[in-house]
Amino acid sequence: MNLLVTGAAGFIGSHYVRGLLAADAPDAPRITVLDKLTYAGTLTNLPVGHPRLDFVHGDVCDAGLVGELMADADQVVHFAAESHVDRSIEEAGEFVRTNVLGTQTLLDAALRHGTGPFVHVSTDEVYGSLRTGSWSETQPLAPNSPYAASKASADLIALAHHRTHGLDVRITRCSNNYGPRQFPEKVIPLFVTNLLDGLPVPLYGDGHHVRDWLHVDDHCHGVDLVRTQGRPGEVYHLGGGTELTNKELTGLLLEACGAGWEHVVHVPDRKGHDLRYSLDWSKARDELGYRPRRDFTTGLAETVAWYRAHRSWWEPLKRRTAR
Template identity: 50%
Template sequence: MQVLVTGGAGFIGSNFVRHLLSETTVDVTTLDALTYAGSKQNLEGILDNPRHTFVEGDIRDKELAQRLVTEADVVVNFAAESHVDRSINDSSHFVSTNVEGTQTLLDASRHEDIERFVQISTDEVYGETLTGEFQEDDELNPRNPYSATKAGADLLARSYYTTYDLPVVITRASNNYGPRQHREKLIPKLITNALNGEHLPIYGDGTNVREWIFVEDHCRAIRFLMSNGKNGEIYNIGSGEELQNKDVAEKIVEAVDASPDLIEFVEDRPGHDQRYALDTTKLRNLGWEPTVPFEEGLKRTVRHYTSQK
């Protein structure tokens, strides 16, 4: 089997490529434009793997996308602009990559006999919820430009299932953390700052709640759904472990033996969602469960960034 992984030099994508190469016998082609969030360093040690081919390029390149999709049995689309703050400052790149790029891949795929197109999405498409958990059929209510473009890509992908019978599966995961995440994201930023004795900036009063899943658990879920998901369906992926941002900062300070005084509350960002939480019953009923508790995953993440210091 040949799997095309777009955005495979980014955080989750590179971990997924590693997962496929270590846990399966499939051949993998990684496509990545190597923008600020993607780096060949994330693929260090597997670039020369005989089952792995790296291609530098953009998912919006129609000719390239068509060529690579033609060679693939499965397409897993991680490629996306993903930082909320950047989308608030300028959403144009998010619309172009997240929506138009997904359209390019979908168009290339509908002309081929692929087994599955996995669209990687986010829990942020649902918006915020102060109580309860989002289910897959809940209304979409994205509240920032990033999540709006991901919601648009989800709807586009599902329409290709309905219109063209393309074997699409959509996954929506909670917040990921783990090795190789870009240092502008919350957990790696806080770890790096704490290791350097710098302030740990926390938006608002720090009570915003996120559900955290270790990236390896997310990768296991995606691989599981490549084989066990149902075409046209959406699956939430989460751990059930919710933490306030200030609690995450306190755990990181403790993990690196830094001073709690480094935690600094700063002006909140516009449209900051208060809480995300996912109902993952649909996926768990198929037989998948998370295996890495937050405490263990955080220790492994701290070790990674400590070694990179």
Template identity: 70%
Template sequence: MRVLVTGGAGFIGSHFTRLLLSDALPGLSVSAVTVLDLLTYAGDPGVPAALEGDPRFRFVRGDVCDAGLVASLTAEADAVVHFAAESHVDRSIEGAADFVRTNVLGTQTLLEGALRGGVGRFVHVSTDEVYGSIASGSWTEDRPLEPNSPYAASKAASDLMARAYHRTHGLDVRTTRCCNNYGPGQFPEKVIPLFTTNLLDGEPVPLYGDGGNVREWVHVEDHCRGIALVLAGGRAGAVYNIGGGTELSNRELTGRLLAACGADWSSVRSVPDRKGHDLRYSLDDGLIRRELGYRPRVGFDAGLAGVVGWYRENRGWWEPLKKGRAGGSGSDARAAAAPGGAG
């Protein structure tokens, strides 16, 4: 199988690409993997550099909104796995235009390229945030979309565009909606790496409101395995929720990170809550479990300990990113509560 991975230098896409090339994903064997990534602020140029030795791998720096480039790449692919997206909620609140362009127009451009290029399978990677907020219970895939942030709205629009290309043109599109991801190598504006790196530097961490907002967490490698199952055996036109099984309030998560980093609550600074902040996300992932045998393998406690250890041992990777980030002070409130599920 020849696979085009968009956003493959980003956090989740890079993990997926590495696992794909190491033949570690269920049901998949690849003869060629092409990564298309614009290498914006959250893209890691070290990812393509590390994979250059594999003759099956090719990196193309480019924009998913570039119709000509997309057409040439989809014409050579048997499958597309579409990660590329603007994914940070706070950035979308500050300005939504880039989110609409990349997440909506970029997805439509890829779908059109896949249709015209005869791509056999298209996996559209989305997020639980498209459902809105849920006070109790968990969302199934047929839940109406009620996004509350500009980021979530742009992802919901891209989900509907994917659905339309399946229903109108018969394109084999499969959509995944995942909860919050964590793992090594995540850009340090997201909550777990932001808090971890701040605490390792002896700096305070910013907690939105009373910390009562609840999120579900999954290790990035479990998410990648779920995507692989959908690519290999999912149904055309279907949507699959991918959960992790661990729900924590942001205050509970903060407590675990404080303990892991040897800090206490004196390191926490309460900051004003985010505009339109969703109270709780919770996915019912029974469909992917029943149909495709998905089960998360990485327990949250072990996974979180591994992530904290990774950031402790890889200062050379994250310190330049934090210094270069706009408003990069350790007490910055950006990303203090809930990163995008697919971010």
């Protein structure tokens, strides 16, 4: 079986691919990775040279290239996306291009070649903000940031391809991921790498914004359950079960890095900053047997230890984006 995985030189996609390649089962797929290698993607995330891995440097918006790859693909897992909210606020165009047009390009090619299942990896941010309770998969979409709006648009286009054409589309929406190899612009690796260098860390507003945290390995396990056992046309939530305010998370990271609150700089809140996200993931639990398996305390300690031991991975990335 041939599996096309987009955006797999980035954080979550590379963990997904590495997990599949580690399995030597007789039915383990051959994987083609399509990645543009933007600032957040690096080949050091992938075991290049593995006999079941082919890497293609290219853009999901390139219809000709996507068509060629889709012709040989049996299934698709689509991770490729621009995902940093702050960047989307400053310049939304690339988010619309990659996240919306790129997804449409892939779906159209999958439809032409009869490829499926097509797993589209999305986010809890498409729902907007929530004060109490948790969202089910039937919650109307109400995105607030340009990033979230672009992902919501891609979700709707994907579902339209199922409802109009019968394409086997399956959507996952996850909570905040953490773990090794996350690009150091996101909050946990940014704070950890800054603190390891003795630098300050920025805390937005009063720090009372709440996020649910999901280890990347648990997310990838859930994505593969949806790929192998999910139902066409369905949306599945993949949550972590650990809700923390940003201030609580900051305290844990300070403690893990041996730093004090004097390293925290309070900065003006982000425009349109959502107060809280929370997913009800009982559907994935009941239908697919999905459950987060990584304890947050252990997972966070392991993540901090990984960044402490892998300066050679993150230091060049921070220098490159600082230019």
